Amino acid sequence: xxxxxxxxxxxxxxxxxxxxxxxxxxxxxxxxxxxxxxxxxxxxxxxxxxxxxxxxxxxxxxxxxxxxxxxxxxxxxxxxxxxxxxxxxxxxxxxxxxxxxxxxxxxxxxxxxxxxxxxxxxxxxxxxxxxxxxxxxxxxxxxxxxxxxxxxxxxxxxxxxxxxxxxxxxxxxxxxxxxxxxxxxxxxxxxxxxxxxxxxxxxxxxxxxxxxxxxxxxxxxxxxxxxxxxxxxxxxxxxxxxxxxxxxxxxxxxxxxxxxxxxxxxxxxxxxxxxxxxxxxxxxxxxxxxxxxxxxxxxxxxxxxxxxxxxxxxxxxxxxxxxxxxxxxxxxxxxxxxxxxxxxxxxxxxxxxxxxxxxxxxxxxxxxxxxxxxxxxxxxxxxxxxxxxxxxxxxxxxxxxxxxxxxxxxxxxxxxxxxxxxxxxxxxxxxxxxxxxxxxx
Amino acid sequence: xxxxxxxxxxxxxxxxxxxxxxxxxxxxxxxxxxxxxxxxxxxxxxxxxxxxxxxxxxxxxxxxxxxxxxxxxxxxxxxxxxxxxxxxxxxxxxxxxxxxxxxxxxxxxxxxxxxxxxxxxxxxxxxxxxxxxxxxxxxxxxxxxxxxxxxxxxxxxxxxxxxxxxxxxxxxxxxxxxxxxxxxxxxxxxxxxxxxxxxxxxxxxxxxxxxxxxxxxxxxxxxxxxxxxxxxxxxxxxxxxxxxxxxxxxxxxxxxxxxxxxxxxxxxxxxxxxxxxxxxxxxxxxxxxxxxxxxxxxxxxxxxxxxxxxxxxx
Numbered sequence: 001x002x003x004x005x006x007x008x009x010x011x012x013x014x015x016x017x018x019x020x021x022x023x024x025x026x027x028x029x030x031x032x033x034x035x036x037x038x039x040x041x042x043x044x045x046x047x048x049x050x051x052x053x054x055x056x057x058x059x060x061x062x063x064x065x066x067x068x069x070x071x072x073x074x075x076x077x078x079x080x081x082x083x084x085x086x087x088x089x090x091x092x093x094x095x096x097x098x099x100x101x102x103x104x105x106x107x108x109x110x111x112x113x114x115x116x117x118x119x120x121x122x123x124x125x126x127x128x129x130x131x132x133x134x135x136x137x138x139x140x141x142x143x144x145x146x147x148x149x150x151x152x153x154x155x156x157x158x159x160x161x162x163x164x165x166x167x168x169x170x171x172x173x174x175x176x177x178x179x180x181x182x183x184x185x186x187x188x189x190x191x192x193x194x195x196x197x198x199x200x201x202x203x204x205x206x207x208x209x210x211x212x213x214x215x216x217x218x219x220x221x222x223x224x225x226x227x228x229x230x231x232x233x234x235x236x237x238x239x240x241x242x243x244x245x246x247x248x249x250x251x252x253x254x255x256x257x258x259x260x261x262x263x264x265x266x267x268x269x270x271x272x273x274x275x276x277x278x279x280x281x282x283x284x285x286x287x288x289x290x291x292x293x294x295x296x297x298x299x300x301x302x303x304x305x306x307x308x309x310x311x312x313x314x315x316x317x318x319x320x321x322x323x324x325x326x327x328x329x330x331x332x333x334x335x336x337x338x339x340x341x342x343x344x345x346x347x348x349x350x351x352x353x354x355x356x357x358x359x360x361x362x363x364x365x366x367x368x369x370x371x372x373x374x375x376x377x378x379x380x381x382x383x384x385x386x387x388x389x390x391x392x393x394x395x396x397x398x399x400x401x402x403x404x405x406x407x408x409x410x411x412x413x414x415x416x417x418x419x420x421x422x423x424x425x426x427x428x429x430x431x432x433x434x435x436x437x438x439x440x441x
Numbered sequence: 442x443x444x445x446x447x448x449x450x451x452x453x454x455x456x457x458x459x460x461x462x463x464x465x466x467x468x469x470x471x472x473x474x475x476x477x478x479x480x481x482x483x484x485x486x487x488x489x490x491x492x493x494x495x496x497x498x499x500x501x502x503x504x505x506x507x508x509x510x511x512x513x514x515x516x517x518x519x520x521x522x523x524x525x526x527x528x529x530x531x532x533x534x535x536x537x538x539x540x541x542x543x544x545x546x547x548x549x550x551x552x553x554x555x556x557x558x559x560x561x562x563x564x565x566x567x568x569x570x571x572x573x574x575x576x577x578x579x580x581x582x583x584x585x586x587x588x589x590x591x592x593x594x595x596x597x598x599x600x601x602x603x604x605x606x607x608x609x610x611x612x613x614x615x616x617x618x619x620x621x622x623x624x625x626x627x628x629x630x631x632x633x634x635x636x637x638x639x640x641x642x643x644x645x646x647x648x649x650x651x652x653x654x655x656x657x658x659x660x661x662x663x664x665x666x667x668x669x670x671x672x673x674x675x676x677x678x679x680x681x682x683x684x685x686x687x688x689x690x691x692x693x694x695x696x697x698x699x700x701x702x703x704x705x706x707x708x709x710x711x712x713x714x715x716x717x718x719x720x721x722x723x724x725x726x727x728x729x730x731x732x733x734x735x736x737x738x739x740x741x742x743x744x745x746x747x748x749x750x751x752x753x754x755x
Contacts, residue, residue, distance in 0.1 A: 013540055014540075017525075021525070021527060233523075233525075236523040236524070237519065237521035237522065238523035240517070240523060241524075241537060241581065243490075244516075245512065245537050422487070
């Protein structure tokens, strides 16, 4: 281990070489462009979906017969509010209502048959019963399902119109009757901020899943880069020149840093594209002519979560790519990298699935314990941070365990690496390597 | 001031790669490392470089153990030729040189000088994969010496080069020698050893068979070689009748025979003259290194015995 005393500047030179070689490769450039485009498109997806949803508006024609012309003045507003919500200020409401007089009935009939209108509602007042002023009657012709959401909402909205109509002769109104009515929602535990909206709940769960996937992808992709780069040097035999120029530790450190930096560059570009996508949602929305504002923003992405992500990302990547480098040094050809690193791949997959399941059971004991194990902590601790149910000391402990594990992985990887890079054969078993590692420098 | 290898042994599993090898290589000399494939030459070089640790024994240069010496002491041309395929030639030369502590500017200037000298300045901005094997080998040679190391270890530097490039490389060898470098190189080609080396060592299956100056090694057998050429009688059948003499070569230009120590070569000349032959050429010399090599090692080449442990998975 005579490399520790002089890690720099050679590790730095190796890192720069690795970074340049990686970042200037065609696969890197093309991959980054494609992934950035996907990220941008994904950020716009909610807006585009939104515009598709709002274009499926329910168009409604309402014919008011002369007998019903004396219905309360605010009936139209009440109906609109009942269908499109009270703050119906949007320009793309779910229900578009066209009010017509009796003379418009024939035209509306035709347009109903041609499909321009989904429904034709006729409001009338039919004499009968004992009441001095007979009730309003509603007749609707439509092919929409009678127990569907649209018909049900219409029914409910018309109910308030009827109530208003019955109250009007008594000099009262719906607004007067319901004045003072309150509905207060409070969390289970007083003082906690437990009253999330459905949107917040979904965005927090999406966020943790998204961050876990980001780390998972990064470790697998960029870890494989490290293993590939080791196998490539071994395969092209340039390793022999390198061995005299730098110590295994310098090479290892340089490779992990260089490939990690290239990976971070790619991630940075992808994230920038995603953020640019989110920021330009409004512009895209106005291009599409929709303006509803239930956009997906950065809800739940607090500075704490970002810091946790960056720290766990860097440490998790470092830990795993050291192991990748060690395994990569066991094969002589790039084609063998996949099979040599498959045990590591399994381990990473286990961690990934543990954390996806763990998200549903974030307070279970096994999730808490697993979130300190270095192989899993990059995901599981991140999941716990993102869901927001973790004490600061727990994060600190997980990071500490991870850092110590990196130290162990570094020593182990350097030993396997310095022995492995000189072994050429069909496939070198771990036993032979450990034997060789004992006598390696 | 010398490179001393003291009782170095190294085993790879069942294979005894080096068995108690001791050598002393004088500074500023060109030292030839001879041996069949698998004799242990590459292992010996890797141990000198401290890339491999021996099971026992030490390597000392200039009074310091090789485990303490800085990497830039050594310039190494590995037998396995390899460069970064996608990297530009100049970039790699500068990269390797900087790893050895040379400043970027100096490395770049030196690299361009050497490319000029090897008549390939136009390759500076090409990627290594675009070069022919011979040219890649020259680039590797430059990479090995660019940081101005004290000791050069070259594993079969001439293999695979055309005669023009062999001549260029020999020139570079001599120049490095004149600059005061100590050069150790392995080869199969005996003519190069006789031409370039002051001293040699012959390894066989990990054991040191003989070492010393070329002159001492050639004289070490005690035997001499007689070369004789006469007009009109290329076969000289009578030559085999001389007791003690062993004919090793019959040819149009000359015939060659080995004679044991104490044998008076004049007997051969007298025999020729007494038969009325017109002698054109008569020479008494030490046996060539090739003859010694074949005699000591018993064969020129062995079946595939690789130096790295060959691991076969069961």
